[in-house]
C-alpha cells in the first residue's frame with residue numbers, strides 16, 4: 001500500500017472580529033468559520049509515525065486567530081490568501097494550503113430609520129463562501145453564495161418534457177418555484193498574494209453583482225425550468241465579473257404540492273384554484289450547471 005493523497009489541519013474554527021472606527025464611533029463585525037488544511041512532504045507522519053513534519057492542528061488554529069488579528073478579515077478572499085501564504089512561507093515542506101471560509105451574516109440594524117452603530121441581526125442563514133488553494137505556483141480562488149433561500153409564488157412553468165410510460169408529472173404553466181441558492185464563481189488563477197491584493201475591491205463587487213443578478217433573474221425570469229433560469233444567471237455573472245473563468249450553480253427544486261380538498265364539501269383547491277399547498281421536505285429536484293467563457 002502507498003499514501004496516494006493526504007491533507008490535514010483544523011476545521012470549524014470560528015472567528016469573530018470587530019472594527020471600531022474611532023472617528024465615527026461606528027463598529028463593524030465579521031463572523032466566519034474557517035477550515036485550513038495543509039498538504040506537502042508529510043507522508044512520513046502517516047506512514048512512519050514521524051511527527052517531526054507535523055505542524056500541529058492546534059498551531060494551525062492559533063495561526064488563524066493571529067492572522068485575523070494582524071490582517072484584514074475582509075474581503076474573505078484576501079484573508080484566505082494571506083493565511084494560506086503564511087504556511088508556504090513559514091514551512092518549506094508544505095506545498096499547498098487549502099482554506100475554506102464561510103462568512104455568516106451580521107446585517108447592521110436600522111433603528112428609527114438610522115443605521116445602528118453597533119447592533120446587527122442574522123437576516124438569514126445565507127453565507128458568503130471562499131475556497132482558496134495557495135501553492136508555490138499561485139493562488140486559486142473560488143467565491144460563492146450558499147443557502148440563499150428564495151421562493152416565487154408564480155412566474156415559473158415546466159412543460160414539454162419527456163412523456164412516456166414512466167411519466168406521471170402533470171405539465172404546468174404556473175407553479176411555485178423555491179430553491180436554496182448555491183452559486184460559485186472561479187477566478188483566473190492569481191500569480192501570487194500581490195496579485196490578489198492588487199484590485200482587491202473586485203471581490204466585494206463580484207459578490208454584490210452575483211447576489212443581485214441571482215435575485216433579479218430569479219424574480220423577473222418567466223422561468224421555463226430551473227435549468228434555463230440558472231443558465232441566464234451564469235451568463236450575466238460572467239459578463240459582470242471579467243476576471244472569473246467560470247461560474248456554477250447547484251439548485252434544489254423544493255416542491256410545493258397541491259392539496260385536493262374536493263372531497264370536503266367540493267372545496268376547489270387545485271389548478272387555478274390552488275391556494276393551500278403542502279411544502280415538501282423531500283424528495284427534491286437537484287439541478288447543477290457550470291458555465292465557462294466560450
Ligand SMILES: O=c1[nH]c(=O)c2nn[nH]c2[nH]1
Pocket residue numbers: 158169224225226227253285287
Ligand atoms: O425545473 C424543473 N426541471 C426539471 O428538470 C424538472 N423535473 N421535474 N420538475 C422539474 N422542474
